[in-house]
Amino acid sequence: MGRPVKAWTPREIVGPRFVVSAVGYVRVSTTDQARDGYGLEAQREAIRAECERRGWALVAVHEDLGISGTREDRPGLAAAMADIVAHRADALVTAHLSRIGRPREASTLHRFVEAIRASGATFVATTQPWIGGDPLTLGIAVAMAQQERHDILARTSAGRITKASAGGIVGRPPYGYRVVDARTPRARFEIVDAEAMIVRRILAERDEGLTCEVIAAGLNDDAVPSPSGRGRWVASRISEIARNPAYRGTLRWREGAREVFVKGAIPPITQMPQPFTNTITE
Numbered sequence: 001m002g003r004p005v006k007a008w009t010p011r012e013i014v015g016p017r018f019v020v021s022a023v024g025y026v027r028v029s030t031t032d033q034a035r036d037g038y039g040l041e042a043q044r045e046a047i048r049a050e051c052e053r054r055g056w057a058l059v060a061v062h063e064d065l066g067i068s069g070t071r072e073d074r075p076g077l078a079a080a081m082a083d084i085v086a087h088r089a090d091a092l093v094t095a096h097l098s099r100i101g102r103p104r105e106a107s108t109l110h111r112f113v114e115a116i117r118a119s120g121a122t123f124v125a126t127t128q129p130w131i132g133g134d135p136l137t138l139g140i141a142v143a144m145a146q147q148e149r150h151d152i153l154a155r156t157s158a159g160r161i162t163k164a165s166a167g168g169i170v171g172r173p174p175y176g177y178r179v180v181d182a183r184t185p186r187a188r189f190e191i192v193d194a195e196a197m198i199v200r201r202i203l204a205e206r207d208e209g210l211t212c213e214v215i216a217a218g219l220n221d222d223a224v225p226s227p228s229g230r231g232r233w234v235a236s237r238i239s240e241i242a243r244n245p246a247y248r249g250t251l252r253w254r255e256g257a258r259e260v261f262v263k264g265a266i267p268p269i270t271q272m273p274q275p276f277t278n279t280i281t282e
């Protein structure tokens with residue numbers, strides 16, 4: 001017989017504390033921001049003003065400089081939560097919920113919500129006063145942020161499909177190409193001659209019946225640089241190049257389950273270099 005399954009029991013809900021003191025938390029995510037202090041003083045000032053308005057004693061402001069919200073090992077946030085758990089502060093104040101974590105870091109945000117709920121502490125985001133101090137509205141705020149991110153990603157995905165379908169340039173160019181006049185109406189793909197020679201070799205050897213493993217080994221034996229410029233050629237990369245219709249003049253773009261093919265949107269590498277004009281416009 002297997003081990004008995006322990007029934008799940010909800011953690012005891014701690015009643016809300018009467019707030020007397022608060023701890024602040026500020027974060028910036030890039031090295032430049034950490035060096036320049038961009039936005040930090042504004043965050044600190046907003047926290048100080050909020051605590052003064054509410055009559056709370058601000059015991060400390062913890063910070064994470066140049067640390068992404070994706071990281072869980074943030075010393076500043078850990079210190080702020082330690083103050084909350086140890087009852088050195090009754091509330092955590094920050095400028096925005098995104099300082100705790102972005103919607104894509106759902107696990108970080110949910111653990112934070114649970115920690116606040118379990119401790120009976122109050123959370124305040126100075127630029128989001130509607131969140132309130134109770135765990136319910138904080139949980140709703142997390143869910144709304146996640147839904148907003150989902151909607152943004154869906155709109156962005158649809159926009160990329162529409163642009164690719166019209167022959168526009170989306171994403172990074174395939175190996176063997178570069179983009180010229182990027183971010184302008186004249187943006188177009190241009191063949192990189194040195195890389196195109198390697199592509200032609202790969203396609204020719206595949207047409208001769210050589211396996212991807214054999215082709216990769218030959219390129220490595222000849223010290224041909226890999227697409228990244230580091231490491232070695234591998235069979236999967238050979239297979240990807242051999243199956244990409246771009247080298248025959250058809251641009252392919254895959255977005256989730258959707259895939260579009262646009263003939264004439266990219267110059268074919270299988271032909272020898274010749275003048276090329278992209279007749280498809282955005």
